Amino acid sequence: MKQDTAAELARNAGKRVFHFHGGLRLHHHKQASCKVAVQTLAIPPRLYIPLAQNAGPAAQPLVTPGSRVLKGQQLARFDEPSLGFVHAPTSGTVVAIARQPVTHQSGLEGLCVVLKPDGLDRWTQLDPIEHWRSVDAEVILQRLCESGLVGLGGAVFPTSKKVDEARKSGIHTLILNGAECEPYISCDEMLMREQPDKIVLGALILQRAVAAEQVIIAIEDQMGEVFSALQAALSRADCTDVRLVRVTTIYPDGGEKQLIQVLTGLEVPSGCRPPELGLLCHNVATAAAVAEAVTEGKPLLQRIVTVSGNGVKRPSNLLALIGTPISNLVDACGGYTEDAARLVLGGPMMGYALASDQNPVIKAANCILVLSQRDVQPGQAEMPCIRCGECARVCPALLLPQTLNWQIRNDLLDQATDSGLGECIECGCCDYVCPSHIPLVDWFRFGKSEHNLLSKARAQSERARDRFEAREARLEQLRQDRTRRMNEKKQALQDRPPSPDGAPGRGQP
Amino acid sequence: MRQVLYALCPGIVVYTWFFGTGMLMQILLASAFALLFETLMLKVRKQPLALFLNDGSAIVTAVLFALCLPPLAPWWIACIGMFFAIVITKHLYGGLGYNVFNPAMVGYAVVLISFPQAMTQWLPPMAIAPVDIGFLDGLRSILTGHLPAGLTWDAVTQATPLDAIRSSVANGQTVAEARHLATFGDVGGRGWEWVANAYAAGGIWLIWQRVISWQVPTALIGSVFLLGLAGFVLDPGSNPSPLQHIFYGAVVLAAFFIATDPVSGCTSPHGRLIFGAGVGILTLIIRRWGAYPDGVAFAVLLMNMAAPLIDRYTRPRIYGH
Numbered sequence: 001m002k003q004d005t006a007a008e009l010a011r012n013a014g015k016r017v018f019h020f021h022g023g024l025r026l027h028h029h030k031q032a033s034c035k036v037a038v039q040t041l042a043i044p045p046r047l048y049i050p051l052a053q054n055a056g057p058a059a060q061p062l063v064t065p066g067s068r069v070l071k072g073q074q075l076a077r078f079d080e081p082s083l084g085f086v087h088a089p090t091s092g093t094v095v096a097i098a099r100q101p102v103t104h105q106s107g108l109e110g111l112c113v114v115l116k117p118d119g120l121d122r123w124t125q126l127d128p129i130e131h132w133r134s135v136d137a138e139v140i141l142q143r144l145c146e147s148g149l150v151g152l153g154g155a156v157f158p159t160s161k162k163v164d165e166a167r168k169s170g171i172h173t174l175i176l177n178g179a180e181c182e183p184y185i186s187c188d189e190m191l192m193r194e195q196p197d198k199i200v201l202g203a204l205i206l207q208r209a210v211a212a213e214q215v216i217i218a219i220e221d222q223m224g225e226v227f228s229a230l231q232a233a234l235s236r237a238d239c240t241d242v243r244l245v246r247v248t249t250i251y252p253d254g255g256e257k258q259l260i261q262v263l264t265g266l267e268v269p270s271g272c273r274p275p276e277l278g279l280l281c282h283n284v285a286t287a288a289a290v291a292e293a294v295t296e297g298k299p300l301l302q303r304i305v306t307v308s309g310n311g312v313k314r315p316s317n318l319l320a321l322i323g324t325p326i327s328n329l330v331d332a333c334g335g336y337t338e339d340a341a342r343l344v345l346g347g348p349m350m351g352y353a354l355a356s357d358q359n360p361v362i363k364a365a366n367c368i369l370v371l372s373q374r375d376v377q378p379g380q381a382e383m384p385c386i387r388c389g390e391c392a393r394v395c396p397a398l399l400l401p402q403t404l405n406w407q408i409r410n411d412l413l414d415q416a417t418d419s420g421l422g423e424c425i426e427c428g429c430c431d432y433v434c435p436s437h438i439p440l441v442d443w444f445r446f447g448k449s450e451h452n453l454l455s456k457a458r459a460q461s462e463r464a465r466d467r468f469e470a471r472e473a474r475l476e477q478l479r480q481d482r483t484r485r486m487n488e489k490k491q492a493l494q495d496r497p498p499s500p501d502g503a504p505g506r507g508q509p
Numbered sequence: 510m511r512q513v514l515y516a517l518c519p520g521i522v523v524y525t526w527f528f529g530t531g532m533l534m535q536i537l538l539a540s541a542f543a544l545l546f547e548t549l550m551l552k553v554r555k556q557p558l559a560l561f562l563n564d565g566s567a568i569v570t571a572v573l574f575a576l577c578l579p580p581l582a583p584w585w586i587a588c589i590g591m592f593f594a595i596v597i598t599k600h601l602y603g604g605l606g607y608n609v610f611n612p613a614m615v616g617y618a619v620v621l622i623s624f625p626q627a628m629t630q631w632l633p634p635m636a637i638a639p640v641d642i643g644f645l646d647g648l649r650s651i652l653t654g655h656l657p658a659g660l661t662w663d664a665v666t667q668a669t670p671l672d673a674i675r676s677s678v679a680n681g682q683t684v685a686e687a688r689h690l691a692t693f694g695d696v697g698g699r700g701w702e703w704v705a706n707a708y709a710a711g712g713i714w715l716i717w718q719r720v721i722s723w724q725v726p727t728a729l730i731g732s733v734f735l736l737g738l739a740g741f742v743l744d745p746g747s748n749p750s751p752l753q754h755i756f757y758g759a760v761v762l763a764a765f766f767i768a769t770d771p772v773s774g775c776t777s778p779h780g781r782l783i784f785g786a787g788v789g790i791l792t793l794i795i796r797r798w799g800a801y802p803d804g805v806a807f808a809v810l811l812m813n814m815a816a817p818l819i820d821r822y823t824r825p826r827i828y829g830h
Contacts, residue, residue: 257829270829270830389722398826
């Protein structure tokens, strides 16, 4: 009942701009990479296409080493149907299917298709859905799934799955998230400037797929050019139920939960997803990819990647094929500066360090950040927590990070979970303000995975105990049955009329 | 921590201006003992010396403790106080960040209870002092415990405003009558009220610099004002006015510098309001009914005990819950 009223309230999304708790006003550092237009990166000599996009089982290869493939051809199929396929980013020959370092926090290796491009970039047969306004929503969903579309904001959740789940709970408002809040990252900003029509088209297709009444495109108030570009695109597309909303630039306003709070004043209830409120959130880059997948039939083969930071000579945005080694991107930006110190995938707040620039670009790779020696500041030693509470002041999830830190360090994982560890969005605000330089988010990630392991171990021992108890019960039942049968037999013998020779209970064969 | 020291400077300067250089010597003595005990304990606990000596926390403890001492208190007061503050309260509980109690206040409470005579020998402001004790005489007195020839403690010391009110009320006088004594100023004690103003200026700068939060000072001073107002309205004869309550004793110092210690206080915003209000209310209760004229130190220590419980029940509502 309460959810229904919340969903009704959420209909007013975007009419007023609200605030979320905490957050930080950070220096954007976006200008450096926004000066030049997005350049298309030349096809590299080798592509390393990972067969698993995220933590999850890898896709089953459909090609073998030596196979010639066309651009857009399916290379592998996921067992889970909603995950769709892995596609060839360009035409060429499969050289190997081997374990390679993949771009993941773990730094582990994963199965990759190694492709040697032939330089011709020949497309496979494409199948555009021209009349997407009249086809069944199922057809659009099927296309999104086949095209390997995932959320390009960083979470890489399969788009078709997200849309399908949302459709079932009923969506009134589709939100396109253009609030790219992390410093340095400008790939979405450049996309919105250069291809606003494609984003609006994708928005309309997604709106059609979930039958939403209205669409909101949310951008930050510091993106001046973006606003006019999108507004022009909206008037060209002549759509009245799409609104452009500017939100105050406070990190992390681009987080899904935070953006929803800013637009509606409502919080997504714990354990629920935005569709419970009748809302569906997609990244603007995902919307553009939806437009390409549906109206042009092109699967997701490339993405815009921001290459920025003080450690790279000419920061810029590049349109790169999935699987391109990161070193190619850095080279295209003039290479490293002398004091380049650390390679980060993602932004300075939520990104993770990469061990090597041979790792390939993945669908989640929105930014390659090269930090310089002076950014890294190795000298700051960690001090004990003095409970100053700054972390709680900036936490957008309203957690008490210092308490969580203490609980995790003392192995009180259940208590930490009760204190809301699972609600941490790992935005890094607490890390940023901590005067004692405690790597809080690292501890929270550690705590989450430890608690995960603990829960699994508990579930397993629970199952083992159930099995043991079931076995005990079964054996007990057998014992009882046997005793009962014996008693019955005894009884039967006793009850038998005396035999002719006068010896009761005897005389059986 | 450095900023806390900077913020204390105006108060220390005004203090010295009104009461002479004895306070500076107490600060130096306490700081020296604090660093000595801190170094020893870090060595014993095998902690990195440079890292922890540079954080400034021991000096802050020492200065806050020294500011609570009578200017001519003998040197061993600082030694004993710092031993209990640094060794017992801080390091035996786990060092920086782990102490349950405010170290400076434990040190102060220990010497106040153990050596009541030495801890009540307060000097009047120099303007109304019968004799002027210079720097060297003061230093000699601190180190040897002997005043210059011909002087007795009774001659040089004077009751603090809170002492004066307490004894006057006990003798059947009203607070208004007691306030004719020279030790009183316009709203608080003579000189003391300006020291309090200087502390407040430093404290407001700390809030502006985001070193301390606004909740504790506001709640503490607010609760002293409101409770003081209630007492004053009900019985103006035996209770000072709320403003006087704020400017007497250590209320302002505690509000901005002592009760705001993050380690031994509350961390949640609501918890800090409760913590500050608790210190204010307990202070007035001790002033009115307790055995000591001022109760700030005991109030802070009592609230330190309650802080974890308050934190537990004032957790903010988590997003989405």
